[in-house]
Amino acid sequence: METKLTQTSTRRKFLEKIGLAGIGAVSAPLIVSGCNSTDSGESNSVIKVLTPDNKLVEIDTAALKPVLESGDKQHLQKLGREGLKGKKFVMVIDLARCQNERACMKSCQSAHQLKPEQHHINVLEMHDEDSGLTYYMPKTCQHCDNPPCVTVCPVDATFKRQDGIVLIDNERCIGCRFCIAACPYSARTFNWTDPKDAEKYKDVSYNMELNVPQKKGTVTKCAFSADQLREGNLPYCVSACPNGVYYFGDANEDLVTNGTTRETVRLSKLLKENAAYKLMPELGTKPNVFYLPPRQSNS
């Protein structure tokens, strides 16, 4: 057992060294995922790998991506529950820019294998009676720091990770729907019947960070695209938006990146200068999603 542990940790150190964010499965084979994504800094070190058709090739380590075997399910589950060390993910939604394009909803539903009426993110048409302003408001899980859904869960199927993300483990969920009742943001949805394409995905092993395949009789919810974050990408909805509505980033670094313009800005400055607000802060849920107010000219 001890040797196994050291093996894992040396491997992890090695992977961390070459910039692969600590995904260390003991027997994870490495496959090449195309060399066109190496523009983000070449590491100048090459290694030899064997391709599926038995050719030995040399490639740059920056192009390497670890792939977890389906047999490594327990390890995947553990990673899913722990989250990314040292991160605290936040989302900023600029309501002044939302044109109700709904590209976010589409990409989210396709990534999470959701039916058209199931929403992890839902763009609502809101009406402010005082100003007469009509605006569009994308509503996701708020990934609260005091999440009411997590406290009520009887089996620890939904949980808060160290990086602030609230996830669900649909292999543990008993389908009591207490979390749906407890969430004041109506952010959760349920698989009332067989999920979309249930036949097609029935043998696919469960990925907790993506929460697919969906399972009948369990709750599903926004995961801040934890699977993408692990790979250093922005969430699906954030990158899909054509109008620059979404900023996403790490509150510890105080930086957020716009999903459309790829511009990175100071979180604190963005929030302060635009009079950002949270949804129903009076409930004490402490959301990690911020909203920048809509503008009159938009309506």
Added chain:
Amino acid sequence: MESLKKKDLALIELELLSHVNWSRKSVIWLGTLVFLFAICIYFYFQQLKHGLGVTGLNDYVSWGIYISNFVFFVAASLIGMLISSIMGLIGVKWILPISRIAEIIALSFAMVAGLIIITDMGRPDRLHHLFIYGRIQSPIVWDITVVITYVVLSFLLLYLPLIPDMILCKDKCSQIPPFQRKMYKILSLGWTNTTGQYQLMKRFMKILMVLIIPVALAIHTVTSWLFALTLRAGWDSAIFGPYFVSGAFVAGSAAVIIAMFFYRNSFKLKDYITHVHFDKMGKLLVMVALVYVYFNINEIIVPAYKLKGGEAEHLKSMLAGSDSIMFWTVQLGGLIIPFALLVIKRMRRPLPLTIISVIILVAAWFKRYLIVVPIQEHPYYPIQNVPEELMHYSPTIAEIAITAGPFILLLIIITVLSKLFPVIPIWEIKENLEHEK
């Protein structure tokens, strides 16, 4: 009790044991119930196969009539605690002939309540997760703990005073099959009617009667907390515990009165369950209804006066909008008017009291529906981008059948219990008569 004084003890025994048999009528009745229950089971299998999608539930109203029904069953089961424990402990004598009826009602409702909650689960195949992964901070775990405890205590409270009567059944009942006689023998745990045994039993009964009071309060308070501990406007109320408990006594008293009426007529117990008992139960119902009205006033007027953000919409639709017809029918027709009628002595006779109790019990069920469902139809953020049929909740046929199932099962349990055991505690009646002589 006056009418009993003239009777011979042997006759009393004979009369009270007369319903312990499997008469043709009772077998037909049970057969019908089992048949109806089988239909409900069929629908439940449909639900297991196709998922909760066979119900009218949706992402917004995700708790529907299963949960309302669960609350109703837990509520009705509380009456055992009020009648046999509280009133028994303070020495109220008239409850003697109906105490076992109250216990039967309490145990049957509590047992079935535990099953209802399983029908609401999306993954009943993962029930064991509650025991493997159960987390102490979840009110569901508290609820399961107290419901199981309550069922065990209620069972013991019914079982212990049955032991002397079981010996009686074994010796005196002639029309019972041999296995039933054997069952009495085993269940009576070698009881020999000695004074020491009676003393021991009475001591244990006292302990149980005391223990069951906090547990009974806990089961319904925790059930109310399933709602009150959320942040939903309308559920987020500090008085939900006492509000539910006071309502529970109304529903439970009504259920006991209905059971008394049927036992009295079909088991020929007119000399034992008398007009006096109906009159007193009617008065008890008035008292508990009064307490419940008081909590209703608090629960409705306080938020309705302020009309706070999230609560305003729900309250408006309840008091004057889409839910108002059901709301006022339940509040006036099922609580205020029956309460006013019961103040009149004539209305506390067996037949009118039973009719009023039926109305109260039906209204009590719809009251649970009003507490559970309409609030979810008014979440803080609007319901959009879902098909029209998913915006409103209306139960489906399958869902109604699966909700009817527990009622049928309840009747089956009650029937079997009252065919196996005398519904009036014979030894206590005899003891009481001897004491008075």
